[in-house]
Amino acid sequence: MTELPPIRVDECLIALRRILRATTLYERNLALAAGITPAQLRVLQILHGQRDGSTTPKVLATQMGVVQATVTALIDKLEAGRMVSRQRSETDRRQTHVVITDKGRSVVKDVPDALQQRFVGAFERMQDWEQAQLLSSLERVAAMLDAEDIDASPVLAAGDFHATPKPQ
Amino acid sequence: MTELPPIRVDECLIALRRILRATTLYERNLALAAGITPAQLRVLQILHGQRDGSTTPKVLATQMGVVQATVTALIDKLEAGRMVSRQRSETDRRQTHVVITDKGRSVVKDVPDALQQRFVGAFERMQDWEQAQLLSSLERVAAMLDAEDIDASPVLAAGDFHATPKPQ
DNA sequence: CATGATAGTTTGCCGATTGAAGCAACGGGC
DNA sequence: GCCCGTTGCTTCAATCGGCAAACTATCATG
Numbered sequence: 177m178t179e180l181p182p183i184r185v186d187e188c189l190i191a192l193r194r195i196l197r198a199t200t201l202y203e204r205n206l207a208l209a210a211g212i213t214p215a216q217l218r219v220l221q222i223l224h225g226q227r228d229g230s231t232t233p234k235v236l237a238t239q240m241g242v243v244q245a246t247v248t249a250l251i252d253k254l255e256a257g258r259m260v261s262r263q264r265s266e267t268d269r270r271q272t273h274v275v276i277t278d279k280g281r282s283v284v285k286d287v288p289d290a291l292q293q294r295f296v297g298a299f300e301r302m303q304d305w306e307q308a309q310l311l312s313s314l315e316r317v318a319a320m321l322d323a324e325d326i327d328a329s330p331v332l333a334a335g336d337f338h339a340t341p342k343p344q
Numbered sequence: 345m346t347e348l349p350p351i352r353v354d355e356c357l358i359a360l361r362r363i364l365r366a367t368t369l370y371e372r373n374l375a376l377a378a379g380i381t382p383a384q385l386r387v388l389q390i391l392h393g394q395r396d397g398s399t400t401p402k403v404l405a406t407q408m409g410v411v412q413a414t415v416t417a418l419i420d421k422l423e424a425g426r427m428v429s430r431q432r433s434e435t436d437r438r439q440t441h442v443v444i445t446d447k448g449r450s451v452v453k454d455v456p457d458a459l460q461q462r463f464v465g466a467f468e469r470m471q472d473w474e475q476a477q478l479l480s481s482l483e484r485v486a487a488m489l490d491a492e493d494i495d496a497s498p499v500l501a502a503g504d505f506h507a508t509p510k511p512q
Numbered sequence: 513c514a515t516g517a518t519a520g521t522t523t524g525c526c527g528a529t530t531g532a533a534g535c536a537a538c539g540g541g542c
Numbered sequence: 543g544c545c546c547g548t549t550g551c552t553t554c555a556a557t558c559g560g561c562a563a564a565c566t567a568t569c570a571t572g
Binding site: 184185187188189191192194195196197198199200201202241292294295296298299300307308309310311313314315316317318320321322 | 476
């Protein structure tokens with residue numbers, strides 16, 4: 177390799193930003209169409225992905241990378257909309273099981289997954305070798321970005337960050 | 345190469361989500377380290393990227409995919425922190441030029457751009473053909489996702505979220 | 513001028529997120 | 543059995559981002 181045209185890196189970063197932006201905007205619409213907010217939809221999706229459609233707030237908080245108090249608020253809203261219900265654990269009465277309801281499941285399923293469908297559609301129209309290349313590239317980027325020390329950062333730890341200077 | 349293993353699409357989507365997640369979490373930390381919030385930092389970064397370090401709220405709103413009123417609020421905070429300043433345009437007095445200050449520039453520069461540096465570093469360690477392939481893949485994905493008809497989608501028309509003030 | 517379009521701001525509201533504080537249940541050590 | 547630290551969750555107060563609608567000021571055009 178001779179010269180590294182910095183232009184190429186920049187183009188990559190721009191493409192990444194486009195991807196990011198598209199996803200963000202899309203998520204807003206997605207949730208809007210479902211009648212709920214993105215954060216609430218994420219809760220539903222996680223619950224839907226669980227075997228028995230239930231988890232504890234703690235697990236949700238960890239998976240979403242937020243604090244337990246936040247999850248409590250989200251669950252409150254979802255519960256008010258009858259999309260989840262709370263059930264006190266029998267074995268450990270400190271715990272609460274958050275269970276997705278039928279209504280909640282139907283919301284998750286009926287969401288018009290436009291972006292994902294677009295991606296899947298375009299993806300499946302690609303040649304086999306193109307698909308393989310794309311997957312490889314994406315995984316490479318993912319590996320480049322979400323290295324461990326990011327997850328070790330205070331924000332992600334999600335349970336214990338106290339040394340946080342407060343942005344005004 | 346005979347069957348289209350749907351598993352491959354899923355892996356792509358998972359990789360995408362990892363990228364998204366890493367970026368989101370990283371942005372929080374980034375802004376936190378700079379003593380400002382992510383949205384505010386984005387404004388500074390856009391301004392910093394401009395040739396003369398200034399733009400109008402309208403442009404900012406469009407670029408960020410939010411409404412003008414939101415930008416006004418962000419500029420208010422940045423201005424209170426002396427990181428940008430407002431200047432009435434001479435040519436068209438309806439317009440306001442948002443100019444980044446020296447302090448604003450130093451904030452942008454001093455931000456530990458860990459994620460981007462990681463990406464750039466890894467990217468530049470790649471072979472030339474790998475770089476080309478990665479760029480191609482990223483741009484392809486970006487094109488797949490941020491097609492214009494996202495906001496033209498009939499179902500989601502509601503809101504028409506960026507820059508288009510609803511004419512009631 | 514009058515009218516309409518354009519650029520920004522203000523106002524009022526809501527959702528997400530956080531840290532701190534509180535409460536209740538659990539569980540180990542004595 | 544009883545203290546006491548821990549754990550799981552909730553409540554509270556505050557901040558931030560975001561939006562729509564109303565408003566102000568400025569062009570631009572007939």
